[in-house]
Amino acid sequence: MSIYLDNAATTKPYPQAIQKAAEVMTENWGNPSAIYSFGACGKATLEAAREQIASALGALPGEIYFTSGGTESNNLAILGAASAHAERGRHIVTTAVEHSAVTKTVRNLRREHDYAVDYVPMVVGNLDLEAFERSITSETVLVSVMLVQNEVGTVFPLREISRIVKRRNPNTLLHCDAVQGLGKLMFTARELGVDLLSVSAHKVHGISGCGALFIRDGVRIFARQFGGGQERGLRSGTESVALAAAFGEAASITFKNLARDTSHMTTLRDYAISELSKHFPDAIFNTGKSCAPHIVSFTLPGVDAVSTVHNMSARGIFISNGAACKSNERSDSKRKQALEYYGLTDAQVRSTLRISFCDSNNIDEIDTLIAALRSQ
Secondary structure: EEOEEEOOOOOOOOOOHHHHHHHHHHOOOOOOOOOOOOHHHHHHHHHHHHHHHHHHHHHOOOHHHEEEEHHHHHHHHHHHHHHHHHHHEEEEEEEOOOOOOHHHHHHHHHHHOEEEEEEOOEEOOEEEEEHHHHOOOOEEEEEEOEEOOOOOOEOOOHHHHHHHHHHOOOOOEEEEOOOOOOOOOOOOHHHOOOOOOEEEHHHOOOOOOOOEEEEOOOOOOOOOOOOOOOOOOOOEEEEEEHHHHHHHHHHHHHHOOHHHHHHHHHHHHHHHHHHHHHHHHOOOOOOOOOOOEEEEEEEOOOOOHHHHHHHHHHHEOOEEEHHHHHHHOOOOOOHHHHHOOOOOHHHHOEEEEEEEEOOOOOHHHHHHHHHHHOOO
């Protein structure tokens, strides 16, 4: 029997989510834009899912726009906000450790559209909020900060960042990539004080290929995808009703059990850190005090992380050496850069592993992993 400890990469879909998707694909597969009754059923299913996502985020249904996932949500938020408000300025503030779906989109604006970009540095494992405040000017059109850092699990202080942004420039929009925080932290979009917020289905036991973007009522952004005008003209393309319905179902289950499950994951995280410390006295823990309940990033000096991932896989134990999306790139430079901002040397980066939990993991699995690490 396999042990899956890479839930930050993706989560196993809930059976109820799979069942919901299958039900839609076999019984309610009409185009939601069609005006006849079969299409209206698809539309009703889509809107029910929108209400479920809105409920999970403490938002209004009209503030939720379905996308193909977190990457598209981030792209739409950043590019759409920048183009809609270019007359206010061409300056963006973000952090040095964002997901590549944010950093590459911002880089495109800098290279192709002459935007100035400030990258807020890290200080002692968290953002330098003083530098953050200094970076916001009258020309800053957008700030983009993730909720949970996907490599090490740091929770960034979005509420405080929101207050800084609005104090420095009330016209500046604040975007949050909450993909890694959804279902792991208790928050609403309004509590965070954000204008735009990205989420993805497959991080909360939904099915890959569906995400959503929260756009606060009254915030204007421009479309980046053109066609039939779906999603109120902001994201053209026939919606995947089945995936949206599965996302809604998964979100409802996740948030119904959120307090219980986050407590369980916190217990697993703390136990893993304690046991790894006991058996590997020289281990370095990159996951600090202000961290999400589901991620443990640790460095085992002298151990080759890539070989270890393969060795564990051969034993049916699945962990990672970092974000899954990096394996699709020719180099690991983005992960290396992110970890270096947390104080790791190049050699330490090559010895860094990440384990991440969901509600179905247990302490026995952690014990099995540690035994396997010790015997490799």
